[in-house]
Amino acid sequence: MVLLPEDRSLPTGFVPETPPQQPAEAKDAATVVLLRNGTTGLEVFLQRRVKGMPFAGGMTVFPGGGVDQRDADTSVAWSGPDAQWWAARFDCSPELARALVCAAVRETFEESGVLLAGPDTATVVGETSRYAEARAAMVARNLSLAEFLADERLVLRADLLRPWANWLTPEREPRRYDTRFFLAAMPEGQRADAVTTEAAEAYWATPEQALADFAEGRCHLLPPTRITLDELVECGSMAAALAAERTLGKISPKLVRRNGRWHVVMPGEPGFEEAN
Structure with a gap:
């Protein structure tokens, strides 16, 4: 059972029937939407998560994950907008902003093999x-991003990332994330892969094709992924998406029970104030 485009219903069993006594604390997380120019236009890199994963099992998502304590390491060699700039975009402390950017780079590398870093401030590594x-x-947590970059004498390229959105998981869900979405162009000479235990498959698709797959039941999308794909369709090109000026407010959906299923309700929509 998948999300229905017309009503944003969630898969059966995705939300526990008994609400938690207290909302779970939301963990800071970063998601990176990798873009490239394909033969038919803008394409995005997607991964179908392994079924049974504690969060979003079976869902088709962008690479990303939770912030690791070591992502806050200030020894990381850095190029591009500083932590203060990112803090202003995501309305958080500079310390957290720095950790979010590092988490974005680390998770993208761990989950797809794409590395947003280079030997200097003007270049990016190839293959x-x-x-x-x-x-x-790094996946095994035996090596931090800072240690890896230092060992290889690489510089993190924060200038290759663009802030896109900030989604907060509804309070009723047992696992909650305060996720900042980034865009990044696929570096020339690199390839994104599926060498990760978290994904059953990985592939490139146009946003239009991904949304068609979703509408026809061939993939499962949560609202943040679906809405991001819709927004990329509106942009029309990679250049336009990367150049977009975004106003980033925290998007905090709620859940409402209708006809035996849970539905996502967005701020400002009918029923939002009464929803869980």
Whole structure:
């Protein structure tokens, strides 16, 4: 059972029937929407998560994950907008902003092999298979992003990321994330892969095709993913998406029970104030 485009219903069993006594604390997280120019236009990199994952199992998503404590390491060599700039965009502290950018770079590398870093402030690494051992060590939490970049004498390229959105999981859900969405163009010479235990498959698709797959039941999308794809369709091109000026408010949907299923209600929509 999948999300229905017309009513944003959630899959059966996705939300527990008994609400938590207290809302779970939302964990800070980062998601990166990788873009490239394909043969038919703008394409995005998507991953179908393994069924049974604690969060969003079976869903088709963009690469991303929770902020690690070590993502706040200030020793990371950095190029591009500083932490203060990112803090202003995401309305958070500079310390958290720095950790979010580092988490975005780390998670993208761990989950797709795409590395937004280079030997200096003007270049990006090419083919990344030579870092496979370090990538595995980072996934196992035996190596931090800061240690990896220092070992390889690489600079994090924060200028390759663009702030896009901030989504907060509804209070009724047992696992909650305060997720900042970023855009990034696929670096030339690199390839995105499916070498991760968290994804059953990974592929490139136009936003239009991904939305058609969703509408016809071929993939499962949560509202943040679907709405981001809709927004990219409106942009029309990678250049326009990367150049878009975004006003980033925290989007905090709620859940309402209708006809035996849970539905996502967005701020400002009918029933939002009465929803859980």
